[in-house]
Amino acid sequence: MSKILIRGAKVLGGEPQDVLIDGETIAAVGTGLSAEGAEVVEADGKVLLPGLVDLHTHLREPGREDSETVLTGTRAAASGGFTAVFAMANTFPVADTAGVVEQVWRLGREYGYCDVQPIGAVTVGLEGRKLAELGAMHDSAAGVTVFSDDGKCVDDAVIMRRALEYVKAFGGVVAQHAQEPRLTEGAQMNEGVVSAELGLGGWPAVAEESIIARDVLLAEHVGSRLHICHVSTAGSVEIIRWAKSRGIQVTAEVCPHHLLLTEEVVRTYNPAYKVNPPLRTERDVRALREALADGTIDIVATDHAPHPHEDKDCEWGAAAMGMVGLETALSVVQETMVETGLLDWAGVADRMSAAPARIGRATGHGRPVAPGEPASLTLVDTAYRGQVDPAGFASRSRNTPYEGRELPGRVTHTWLRGKATLMDGKLT
Numbered sequence: 028m029s030k031i032l033i034r035g036a037k038v039l040g041g042e043p044q045d046v047l048i049d050g051e052t053i054a055a056v057g058t059g060l061s062a063e064g065a066e067v068v069e070a071d072g073k074v075l076l077p078g079l080v081d082l083h084t085h086l087r088e089p090g091r092e093d094s095e096t097v098l099t100g101t102r103a104a105a106s107g108g109f110t111a112v113f114a115m116a117n118t119f120p121v122a123d124t125a126g127v128v129e130q131v132w133r134l135g136r137e138y139g140y141c142d143v144q145p146i147g148a149v150t151v152g153l154e155g156r157k158l159a160e161l162g163a164m165h166d167s168a169a170g171v172t173v174f175s176d177d178g179k180c181v182d183d184a185v186i187m188r189r190a191l192e193y194v195k196a197f198g199g200v201v202a203q204h205a206q207e208p209r210l211t212e213g214a215q216m217n218e219g220v221v222s223a224e225l226g227l228g229g230w231p232a233v234a235e236e237s238i239i240a241r242d243v244l245l246a247e248h249v250g251s252r253l254h255i256c257h258v259s260t261a262g263s264v265e266i267i268r269w270a271k272s273r274g275i276q277v278t279a280e281v282c283p284h285h286l287l288l289t290e291e292v293v294r295t296y297n298p299a300y301k302v303n304p305p306l307r308t309e310r311d312v313r314a315l316r317e318a319l320a321d322g323t324i325d326i327v328a329t330d331h332a333p334h335p336h337e338d339k340d341c342e343w344g345a346a347a348m349g350m351v352g353l354e355t356a357l358s359v360v361q362e363t364m365v366e367t368g369l370l371d372w373a374g375v376a377d378r379m380s381a382a383p384a385r386i387g388r389a390t391g392h393g394r395p396v397a398p399g400e401p402a403s404l405t406l407v408d409t410a411y412r413g414q415v416d417p418a419g420f421a422s423r424s425r426n427t428p429y430e431g432r433e434l435p436g437r438v439t440h441t442w443l444r445g446k447a448t449l450m451d452g453k454l455t
C-alpha cells in the first residue's frame with residue numbers, strides 16, 4: 028500500500044506536525060518524520076481535520092437525478108472536506124425499505140468519494156400514518172441507525188412515540204424535522220415584521236418550538252434517542268438546553284445558513300434564500316451561534332438540498348425550498364464561528380466530525396488524528412479568502428445563497444481511508 032506524508036500541517040489548528048499515512052491508516056504523527064518511500068504533500072501550515080461528517084444530506088437518488096445523484100453529491104461532499112454523509116430518505120421511491128437503502132449505500136461504496144450512510148424513513152412513503160420497516164432497514168447491509176421523514180414532520184404523537192420505542196431496541200435515533208404542519212400552511216418565510224411588510228405568509232417560530240417541546244418529552248417518556256434537525260430559533264435552543272439539563276437523550280443540529288443569514292435578505296425576493304425552516308432574525312442567529320459554541324447544539328449539518336434551476340429560478344412563491352451546502356459549509360463555519368472566536372478548530376472537528384459520527388454511529392469516522400486511526404482526513408487552507416463561484420461546484424445543482432459572497436477557507440485535500448478524493452482542490 029502507498030505511503031503519504033503530510034508535512035507541516037496544523038493538526039486541529041495546533042502546532043505544525045507531520046502526519047504519515049500508510050495504506051488506509053495513520054501510521055505516525057510527529058515532527059521531522061521521514062519521507063522515505065512516501066508521496067509528500069506540503070501542508071504549509073494548513074489545518075488538518077478529521078474527515079467531515081454530514082448527518083443531513085439530500086442526494087436525490089433515486090428519482091430526482093436531474094438535481095443530484097449519489098455520484099455528484101459525493102463528489103460535492105469530497106470537495107467540501109466530507110468523508111461521510113447521511114442521505115435523507117425523501118427520494119422517489121422513498122427510502123422506506125431495505126431494498127432502497129441498500130441501493131443508495133451500495134452506490135456510495137462503488138463510487139468511493141465518500142461513505143454514504145442512508146437514513147431510513149420513519150413512516151411508509153413519508154405519509155406519517157404507518158411505521159416503515161425500521162427493523163428491516165437496520166438489519167440490512169446498509170445498517171440504518173438514523174430514521175427521519177425529513178421534508179415532513181412526524182406530527183402524529185402516537186407515531187412519534189412508536190418510532191422512538193422501536194429504535195430504542197437497537198440504539199437507533201429518530202431525527203425530527205420539527206414543523207407543526209397546521210401552523211405553517213402557506214408559509215413562505217419567517218413570521219415577523221418583515222413577512223408583514225412583504226405580505227408573505229409567515230412561518231412562526233412556535234411551529235418549530237412546539238414540536239421540539241413535545242418530542243423531548245416523548246423521548247424522556249420512552250427513554251429513547253431524539254435528534255432535532257436544522258434548529259432555527261432562539262426558543263428551540265432554550266427548550267433543548269432545558270431538555271439536556273434534565274438528562275433527556277436529545278441532540279441537535281444547526282445549518283450553516285442559519286448561522287450566517289437573516290430574514291432581511293428575503294427583501295431581495297431572491298429564491299436562493301428560500302429554505303425550510305426559514306431564515307430567522309439576528310437574535311436567533313446569535314442564539315444559534317452561542318448554542319453551537321457551548322454544546323447545546325451538538326453539530327453542524329448542511330441540509331444540502333439541490334434543486335434544478337427551473338425549480339429555483341422563478342418567483343418567490345413558486346420556488347422550491349432549500350440550498351446546496353456541502354461545498355460551502357466549512358467556509359461558513361469558519362466565518363461565523365472561528366473568525367468570531369466562538370469555536371477553535373478542535374471545536375470545529377468536534378461539531379462537524381466527531382459528534383455527527385457519534386450520533387449516527389458512523390464507526391470509522393470522526394476519529395482522532397492519531398496513529399492507528401483510519402486516514403480519513405481533510406486539509407484546509409484557512410488563510411484563503413475568496414468569492415463563492417457556483418460554476419465551480421461539483422454538485423449537479425447551483426442553488427447557493429452565497430454566490431459572489433466572499434468567504435474564508437478552502438478545502439485542498441480530502442482522504443478517505445488513505446485514498447485521496449480531492450488533491451490540490453481537484454477531485455480525483
Ligand SMILES: [Zn+2]
Nearest residue numbers: 177178204256
Ligand atoms: Zn428538514
